[in-house]
Amino acid sequence: MSRIHPTAIVEPGAQVDESVEIGPYAVIGANVTIGARTQVGSHSVLEGHTTIGEDNSIGHYASIGGRPQDMKYRGEPTKLVIGNRNTIREFTTLHTGTVQDTGITSIGDDCWIMAYVHVGHDCRLGNNIIMSSNAQLAGHVFVDDHAIVGGMTGVHQFVRIGAHAMVGGASALVQDVPPFVIAAGNKAVPHGINVEGLRRRGFSPDAISALRAAYRTLYKNSLSLEEAKVQLADLAQAGGDGDVHVKALLSFVEQSQRGIIR
Numbered sequence: 001m002s003r004i005h006p007t008a009i010v011e012p013g014a015q016v017d018e019s020v021e022i023g024p025y026a027v028i029g030a031n032v033t034i035g036a037r038t039q040v041g042s043h044s045v046l047e048g049h050t051t052i053g054e055d056n057s058i059g060h061y062a063s064i065g066g067r068p069q070d071m072k073y074r075g076e077p078t079k080l081v082i083g084n085r086n087t088i089r090e091f092t093t094l095h096t097g098t099v100q101d102t103g104i105t106s107i108g109d110d111c112w113i114m115a116y117v118h119v120g121h122d123c124r125l126g127n128n129i130i131m132s133s134n135a136q137l138a139g140h141v142f143v144d145d146h147a148i149v150g151g152m153t154g155v156h157q158f159v160r161i162g163a164h165a166m167v168g169g170a171s172a173l174v175q176d177v178p179p180f181v182i183a184a185g186n187k188a189v190p191h192g193i194n195v196e197g198l199r200r201r202g203f204s205p206d207a208i209s210a211l212r213a214a215y216r217t218l219y220k221n222s223l224s225l226e227e228a229k230v231q232l233a234d235l236a237q238a239g240g241d242g243d244v245h246v247k248a249l250l251s252f253v254e255q256s257q258r259g260i261i262r
Helices: 195-200 205-220 225-235 243-255
Strands: 032-034 049-052 063-066 079-082 093-095 104-107 181-185 188-193
Touching: 049 063, 063 079, 079 093, 093 104, 188 195, 188 205, 195 205, 205 225, 205 243, 225 243
Parallel strands: 032 049, 049 079, 063 093, 079 104
Antiparallel strands: 181 188
C-alpha cells in the first residue's frame, strides 16, 4: 500500500524515499528530496530546493522551503537543508537562503521545533536545539548546539545564540547570547549560567563551577569587556574540567559581531 495519500501532490522530479509518509493534500515540489521514514503532515507544502534527511516528523500545515522574505531575492536557486530526526510541528515556516549570504538555510539533527516557529533565510541551526512555539528568527541568525529559545521570542537578524544557552519566553534579542548563559527580557539581559541544563547533559561539577566563575568575570565584577577577556583567558588555563568550556566562551565573545548581551 502506498504511503502517499491519494490527495497529495508530488511533482515530477521530487525525490521521495519509498518509506516516506505523506498526508492528505500535502504538496511536494519538483526540487525537494525527502529521506527515509520521514513523515509529512496533511496540507503541508514542501517547495524550493529543499533537502530533508531521514526520520523527520513534519506536522500539518507546515511551510518548508519557501522563498526568503528578503526584498533583494530575485528567484535564485538557494537552498534549505534539514538533517535527521527533527520534529517540526504545525504551521512552522522555514525559508531558503539568499545569495547575499551562503545561499543555504540549515537545520542540523535532533531538533525540536514547535508550532508556529519561523526560521528566516540564511539561518543556521545546530543539533539538539529546542525552539518553543511562536519563536521567530530573522535572517542570518545562528543557533548553536543544545540551545533553547523560549516561546514568542523574537531574534534580530545576524544574532548568534551560543551552545547550551537558554533564552526565556517572550524575550527580544538584539545581541549575541554567549554559550551556557541564560538570557531573558525585552531587551534580553543575562540571568546566570544554565546550570540545570548543563547538569542534565553531564557537565561535571568542576566544569560548572568554572563556568560560574567565568560568568562572574564577564558580568558581575564591574570589568570592561576587554578586562574581562584577559581574566577569562587566565581562567581557561586553570587545569580543570572547565578549561575547554571557558575557552569556548571566550572564543565566542571575541568573535561576536553584534556584541554580547551585557
